[in-house]
Amino acid sequence: MSKADERPGSLVVQVVTCRKSPAERRSSAMAELNRLPIALETEFVDGFIAEDTIIDELYDAAINRRRCKRPISRTEVGVYASHRLAWRRLLDSDHAAAFILEDDFGFRDVGQVSRVLESWPAVLEDRDIVKLFDFEKRAVNRPMFSRRIDGIELVKWRSPTAGMVAYLISRRGAEKFLARDRIFRPVDEDVKYFWELGLDIWSVPGNPVTEVSERLGGSLVNTDRDQTKTYRLVRSIWGNLLTADRKIRTRLQLQRERLMRRFGSSD
Numbered sequence: 001m002s003k004a005d006e007r008p009g010s011l012v013v014q015v016v017t018c019r020k021s022p023a024e025r026r027s028s029a030m031a032e033l034n035r036l037p038i039a040l041e042t043e044f045v046d047g048f049i050a051e052d053t054i055i056d057e058l059y060d061a062a063i064n065r066r067r068c069k070r071p072i073s074r075t076e077v078g079v080y081a082s083h084r085l086a087w088r089r090l091l092d093s094d095h096a097a098a099f100i101l102e103d104d105f106g107f108r109d110v111g112q113v114s115r116v117l118e119s120w121p122a123v124l125e126d127r128d129i130v131k132l133f134d135f136e137k138r139a140v141n142r143p144m145f146s147r148r149i150d151g152i153e154l155v156k157w158r159s160p161t162a163g164m165v166a167y168l169i170s171r172r173g174a175e176k177f178l179a180r181d182r183i184f185r186p187v188d189e190d191v192k193y194f195w196e197l198g199l200d201i202w203s204v205p206g207n208p209v210t211e212v213s214e215r216l217g218g219s220l221v222n223t224d225r226d227q228t229k230t231y232r233l234v235r236s237i238w239g240n241l242l243t244a245d246r247k248i249r250t251r252l253q254l255q256r257e258r259l260m261r262r263f264g265s266s267d
Helices: 023-033 054-058 061-067 074-092 110-118 120-124 171-178 187-197 222-228 233-262
Strands: 011-017 041-046 097-102 105-107 129-131 143-149 152-157 166-170 201-203 209-211
Touching: 011 023, 011 074, 023 041, 023 105, 041 074, 054 074, 074 097, 074 171, 074 187, 097 120, 110 120, 110 152, 120 166, 143 233, 166 171, 187 233
Parallel strands: 011 041, 011 097, 129 201
Antiparallel strands: 097 166, 105 209, 129 166, 143 152, 152 201
């Protein structure tokens, strides 16, 4: 039995940041965490930036061209590498799970966040990730599955949504993510392809955590990302085909899960 198994109440808060991040972000993160009525072990994960050599080691441009609708920027690769560093630190520790926050987060509903953190073993249970932030979709997004645990609603969306500003992750979830040696999508997008790594991803609806980069000096990703955008017709058509393929695969995967649950499989 691992140390994490012996300590089921062991949760660490990890705030993902980098050396280019404005100082206001670190102070804002601590101020937000101090609003919680519960005390949790907290650490900052000083991640990577576009100039770091890990970007070239981690990013696979050839797979990106085949499986992503656009190139991703070096900063986006750095963000993904920073989340990977947080997952690796979780696995190298004796903690059972982590509550990971990007450093431009803000609590929209601190009471709901507190309830989730107080009940995290039941909320995560055998799930890999429970997100407390999802980017809003233009169309109405409905849950494929829903659960109520300790008074907290959990949903698995019919259309998985990008966004990794705030989420609980288990050791198993970290292991699944790190099984991929090279990356070719932004981490925000990779969660929409959950079946590729066998990830079981749920959300707390209502976004109890939000993203507040605009009042903290602006996004560190958008400028760099905009420079990589290409409007070539072939790439645009290929991107539309990839999106259609993802939606079909998502629907098939969720329908498969529904059948498994109906015939006796547990969550």
